[in-house]
Amino acid sequence: MNSIASKGLVPESAYSGLLNNTTMHNHSKLIPNLKIVLDAYIKNDKNSAYPNWRTAVDSILDANLGKVPENFMYNGEFYNPKSFLKMTKVNTSDYVTLTSFTHQPYNSKFILNIPDNFSNGTFYNIKLEQLVNVVDNALKNGYTLALDCDVSEKTFSQKFGIAVIPKNIENNEKSLTYIVTEATITPAYRQQEFENYNTTDDHLMHIIGLVKDQNGTEYYKVKNSWGTTGDRIGNGGYIYMSKAFFKLKTISVLVHKNALNKNLKESLGI
Incomplete structure (x- = not known):
């Protein structure tokens, strides 16, 4: 609910998190890669290959789940996450x-x-x-x-x-x-x-x-x-x-x- 209020909402048809015609999520690489970045941040590792953990995390998520759409079409109308939330009339x-x-x-x-x-x-x-x-x-x-x-x-x-x-x-x-x-x-x-x-x-x-x-x-x-x-x-x-x-x-x-x-x-x- 906090994320919806802050970022908006998208339908699954606009963002499923599935790439390359896959039908099921596979986190076997996603989770270990995130863990490497975040463990280095937690340990304050000055020699980490990921000095900017936020950028690194976003890159890993984008590579595994796809980029979050800024605009998309739904039932013949164009929306962004905020305007789509407004259309649904969902008030968190x-x-x-x-x-x-x-x-x-x-x-x-x-x-x-x-x-x-x-x-x-x-x-x-x-x-x-x-x-x-x-x-x-x-x-x-x-x-x-x-x-x-x-x-x-x-x-x-x-x-x-x-x-x-x-x-x-x-x-x-x-x-x-x-x-x-x-x-x-x-x-x-x-x-x-x-x-x-x-x-x-x-x-x-x-x-x-x-x-x-x-x-x-x-x-x-x-x-x-x-x-x-x-x-x-x-x-x-x-x-x-x-x-x-x-x-x-x-x-x-x-x-x-x-x-x-x-x-x-x-x-x-x-």
């Missing part, structure tokens, strides 16, 4: 990031100290049940949400299209193909898993809807970025995430502020 200030942790006061905003929050973005802190209610209400009113979540659990399965937290650990494997009783997730348990680093900010996904199992239990339908590779049951790459998993493993959600009810917006000063 309309989006808020919500989380739920006990080490900060509820109904306050704070900078969450996680590695991926390198821009020192602020998070609104609300109660755990409120966070669930926000997601439910947003989906029921036509909004989707960006999800920052831990997916390192063995019960997060791309293969079976499921993400759950069984009450009994011996049911971990069974839970991937059968409905089992899930753990009760309290704010204290959630906080504990965050502070002992069992919950980390390791993946971003997209919550797009609600689904129910044969018992009427609701799950979030989550769009993953891994495609259909390894999808054994034909979920199309989507994950059905239980609310127990969401409560325990979510770092934050990003949503349009109009998806929040009036009382919550007043409590948060939005």
Whole structure:
């Protein structure tokens, strides 16, 4: 969102980052080359072959991803990144990031100290049940949400299209193909898993809807970025995430502020 506000936006048709008719990104050379330049900068290496790290980084990115277009055509009209953003009517200030942790006061905003929050973005802190209610209400009113979540659990399965937290650990494997009783997730348990680093900010996904199992239990339908590779049951790459998993493993959600009810917006000063 910071980049969009500062630099603008382009459609994938104008800039895919794919060169020479390739269909998939390959970072096997990009990452090591960037690391050489940046490690030399970090070490303040006076003998580095890259005295200007910004220029070197831009050159490496351009060589691997192509130059960012200054102007492009979209649906018969010419745009630049700023004018295209204006055309989309996307206002980055309309989006808020919500989380739920006990080490900060509820109904306050704070900078969450996680590695991926390198821009020192602020998070609104609300109660755990409120966070669930926000997601439910947003989906029921036509909004989707960006999800920052831990997916390192063995019960997060791309293969079976499921993400759950069984009450009994011996049911971990069974839970991937059968409905089992899930753990009760309290704010204290959630906080504990965050502070002992069992919950980390390791993946971003997209919550797009609600689904129910044969018992009427609701799950979030989550769009993953891994495609259909390894999808054994034909979920199309989507994950059905239980609310127990969401409560325990979510770092934050990003949503349009109009998806929040009036009382919550007043409590948060939005």
